[in-house]
Amino acid sequence: MIKFVLIVNKQGQTRLSRYYEQQDIQKRTLLESEVIKLCLSRSKDQCSFIEYKDFKLVYRQYAALFIVVGIDEFANEMAVFELIHNFVEVLDKYFSRVSELDIMFNLDKVHIILDEMVLNGCAVETNKTRILAPLLVLDKVGSS
Template sequence: MISFVLIVNKTCQTRFAKYYTSKLSEDLPSFEHALGKKCVGRPQHHCLFFHYEGFDIVYRPYASLYVIVGSPADQENEFGVLEWIQLFVESMDIYFDKVTELDFVYQLEKVHMIMEEILPKGILGESNQERILEPLSQLQETPFESRS
């Protein structure tokens, strides 16, 4: 089970955070910043996963963003998590037509919807991109009804 998903930029500002556990420290902003700093500061030739404060961390840089996933130690396959990160980023790219950091800032609710389709309650739910994006396409097709 996944404990949390963070997306940070190169200056370690959190652009997206989703927690599936309450076993984290009470000071989440400092936890996010410290973890982001550790991922951003790692050399490119280092492995994309490591242990941090009782969690297995798997991260992947994409352009100016880092997708960081944490799970309890020794409970998830790191390569499976890397595949999940790839699925998430590809789904975001399809929906936003080349996702950027601004999409995470201005369309955060849609990012949460995509995340909930792929990873409901911290467990891999859907792996088919068409089914992942279907609720969002239905949302766009629904006409806005004004309340008079």
């Protein structure tokens, strides 16, 4: 099960955070700073799976952005690793080469995409066309 999803830049600034378990704001802040520090300090040669406290971290780097997913110890790391890549492919398809600015200025749309893919910490959809369908409908309604 997925505990949280973070999108972070190389400077350690959180661009998106989504939690699937209730945590107070102080714990979130501390967790994010530790997780970000841990992921940013690793070299490209190191494994993208990290055991951290009572869960595991799976991360991928795309240009200047890191996407970090916290999962419980029973979740499949490779499946989550591929889910991250699928998420980025969907963002690329919607934004046509997604960038950090696209995420910052369209945070609501990025959350919609993530919500279509993950529900209550479980991956529920991987088909890019189905994931983007509600967002494209909203775009049509907004433009008319």
